[in-house]
Amino acid sequence: MESVLISPAAATVAGIPTIIFSIFIPLVGVAIFAYIMFRRIQPLVKAAPDERFGCIGQRIGLTLKIWLAQWRQPRYLLAGIIHIFIFAGFIILGARSTQLVILGFSENYVLPGFSGIFGQVYNVLKDYAATWILIACAVAAVRRGIFKPARYAVPPRYGKDHTAEAIFVLGLISTLIITESLFEASLVAAETQKGLHAAFPAPLSLAWFFSHMLSSSSQTALQNTHLISYFIHDLTFFFFLCFLPLGKHFHVITSIFNVFFMRVEKGNVKPVRYRISDEQLDDLDSFGVKVFEDFTWKHMLDFYSCADCGRCSDRCPANAVGRPLSPRFISIKGRDYAFQHYPLTGGNGAEAKPLIGDIYDEDEIWSCTTCGACEQECPLGIEYIDKMVDLRRGMVDDGLVPQSLQKPLGSLEKRGNPWGKMERKRADWSKALAEGNDVKILEKGAAADTLYFVDSISSFDDRMQEIARCTAQILDAAEIDFGILGKAEKDSGHEARRFGEEMLYQDLRDQNAEAILNSGVEHIVTADPHAFNALKKDYAELPPVEHISQTIVRQVQSGKIQLKAVEDPAKIYVYHDACYLGRHNDVYDDPRQAIDSIPGIKRVEMTGNCRDRSFCCGGGGLMLFYEPEEEQRMGVLRVEMAQKSGANVIVTACPFCLVNIEDAIKVSGLEGQMEAMDLTELIAQHLVSVNQ
């Protein structure tokens, strides 16, 4: 078809064929881009190994869901919708952009497969896509520039505001969209003027508006618009391409890979070093992350992929209470470090400096409760827990452990519990049980079908021993043949591991695993989600492990456990999801079902802050000993949320949650108005003895 306008592939400006530019611009653009990418890959090559090629099916699934379908975006509704529009538009316009670049030197080029009906549909779609991108950019710019949502703010200690970069990029995108539409609209207007059959732009699309605006322009003006918009588009396109790897918009390139390689399993912790077995650990010169190159390549890719959206920090309980930790800046600082130490020009990897004391500080890294809210939220699959654990491993290896944590760690090593209580008193909690409810200790040949793994806090803490006793009562009521390990039980080591003391954890694990396997039990049950997660995710080759809430639900369904009507119908209960039960193990429904099986009970939800968006109580295990800098306690915020939900009883299913929340009720002066209790206490209170 003879075109009415001279295409960029055929035009000349001042005697110079423009095809030179349309070949030259992509060539230079691609070359620069390739060079930048080559430099960006350098640290990844030097990084610690990682294992990210297993579970391909699951990875493809996650990529389709989280990357392509933008599954996590609408958790922040407005920002999420804006992003989905821009993302979808980019995906759609990808083909058009490619076509445009080639059109610069190959007149009338059509992408393979785009010639038929598909091409016509595509042309309509891409016109609308361009339009909605422009609208989305405008909304986004207003939002960032005028309304300035709090989560994008940059606290002074983390450097300068990032708004300018965001607005600049929105400008680039808008330029691309506008020039693409003008390029098309000028052609349509020219053809229409000539009375030719024009490829009609989709009604009410940007190109449609432009073509109407240009309808009375002169042919010369249209020809100029056509060429100028083409080359602005071409330049902007390759400038943008090369600009992406220089900042937070790197995610446009890396996100698909980052999501593909994201965490597949939850609740677990990465090994000290991939491809190094536990037995070989002693041969390692250094543990954990001390310098940047100690991060795995995936963790570096995380830094590159952070889009600075601030969702992690917005959900981070440590950040919420003013601890010196904001996960967002763990990534941003990591990325800036990579850019600085692996610059685009000059030598790579200036002399490695310890990260602690440089970009991160000790309190920042100890502040994390490993609750996992950040990872749950991140639309790009960025990981934080393993980084925290790796950085802590490095600090532990260098002896940089706060005094407040040294005592409990020493006690774990010597006594198998963080309080340094005597081993032989581990089963003392059971002495206060009613007669006939004696708990079997699985030693000296005593056997049982099920092991109740109590763990340290429920064994030794005066208040939390009640959880152990209620658990025993429930197991008794369900006629489960169970026993405990007594003094052979050690702390599960769950927190020791997450606080970076891997060798201590392994020591505790080995002792526990041996005791458990020797006991010959077929099942394990625990009321402590940290122990639950440790036995399930950290230990290997144990009998199946269940949380007591799961046992309760099963036994209620089977009729073994019968519950009487709620004692005080005026009370309104709310369930607080424990991080290591919910987010890390997806046990959300069992505790709720267990509560609801008490006839007449009234239960509400902390809407917006429940299930996978639960807010950490303040952390378990060693976090009880750590003295963070903070403005207030996490538990206090949590109690406020519970109060807002209209509840007056907070039901927990974790002894650490109960400690923190009971404390928080006292601190908030809400004693008498709010109370906290463990699920096991609630159920034990309402047990109907089968014999009655």
Added chain:
Amino acid sequence: MEILVCVKRVPDTAENEIEVNRDGSDIERDDLVYSVNEWDNYAVEEAIQIVDKVGGAVTVVSLGDEDSEEIVRREMAMGANNGILVSDDAFEGSDGKGVAAILKTVAEKGSYDLILTGAQADDGAGQIGGMLAAMLDLPYASVVNSIEVVSDSQLKVGREIEGGNQELNEIGLPCVLSIQTGINEPRYVGIRGIRKVASVDIPIWGAADLGLDASNVGQSAAGVKRVDYFVPEFGEGAEILEGSDEEIAEKLIDLLKAKGGIK
């Protein structure tokens, strides 16, 4: 700077309930866990920090039975360069002077610019540092809570004195200092750290190695001997109030009013 730090293996009071055994001859040792005396640990950390700043080496010595090797190793995992275990049946039952006399011979086998001890250990006597200094004719300062190296021959040391105040002194080297807790933040030593030094050879020196006449140390030479352990008669002091919290509170309020304890 060459620094010798004297360390002792003790039952950790934070992790043990110390009770007297049946015949009162000793404390109940079953179920006890041991660690390096807390004050000594601060002393080792301080020594390491000094050496990090001005160079030199830290040698840790422990007088005790074979089990004390464990704490020497731990302090080496912390960063001490050398470790010595001083152990001999003949040393058993030594009083403070006996211990100091043994450590004196250890100190004389090396050439140390600075000798550190903890301000006190499990027996709370706080005597070894001062005795050792006197035996070696070296200047001494006790309950030291800050050390600043002024020159090759001089330190500026702070002593913790009554009233939460600090007494600053200049002290010439070589000297002996006993170290108070809180002078620094001792680094953490985990299982991994200890494993790294697991194969390091720690020499064991007995009386003969040190040229000590066994009759001058140990039980027989001790001018101070422990006779027994006991738990003081309970009840000579406090009248224990009984009853519910409310009842106790009321009784206590009456007592407080009588003694001017409520304004």
Added chain:
Amino acid sequence: MAAQVFAYIVHKNGVADDTALELVSAARNIFPDTSPTAIVTGSGTDLDGVCNDLAASFGEVWKFDHEALAYPNAEAIRKLLMAVLPADAVVLFPHDTFGMDLAPGLSIKLNSVFVSDAAGFEGLDGNNLKVIRQEYSGQVSTHLMADISAGAVINVRPGIFQPDESRSAGGQVVDKSSKIGDLSVGRRFLEVVEAEAGDVDITKEDILVSVGRGIEDQDNIEIAEELAEAVGGVVSCSRPIVDAKWLEKPRQVGTSGQTVKPKVYMALGISGSFQHMGGIKGNPYIIAVNKNLKAPIFQIADVGVVEDLLDFVPVLTEKIQEGK
């Protein structure tokens, strides 16, 4: 036996420390009929006041007046004592940071036995003195037998012996300053850095509500503050609380903190180590609340409550508020 007994007098601003007269009692616990000799070192006019005041309570008061003794430098004083004390002297020091600094080395120089932190004496059997001490932070006590045939240096725990107020010795001050020889030593006193003053001065309060480890958490300090407010006192604490930075150093009672003289002292969750009790003078009425019946505080206190302070104290506070 006729060993001569000496007591080293700690004094400040022209006033002898409480331990001076405690040492008289301690000496009589060893040798019932003795009138010990006081050793007073210092410089200037303050010294005479101290010496004259002590004369009534000691057999003799040896005064050593020298510029170099203006500040009690243990190294210099040890050198002085080595020169002036007789061979079989029994020398008593208070077991404070000065006594700890000086005494162990002196025993070496005098070639006599050293007993640290004596908490009681149970008589002489020939040359063997039976002493009570505490070990393991006061969790257990022990009897020692010390052979004092060649004299002894004994550090006596402050606050254990009742001060001897009888002023019955009728001794006199002997100026021994001429015996002072070379006092040059390898350690030179520079200055005392005073602890920062806090918002309250616990040394001047009549009612102290003092918290120890049993408070468990910084946020629980509030429980003590509420009680203090109810009784009209202020909150003080033991060393671990300051180490944990839950309260400021000026609030700390003990040998490494403040010395207080209240009328009533409420020890909440305080085990009662002697370092802590060493900071309490003037024999206050002591109320102990501790969940551990074995805590040494119950041996010192006048009245005890065996309860978790976190449970009991709020009840007490409420009752007091009700009664007001």
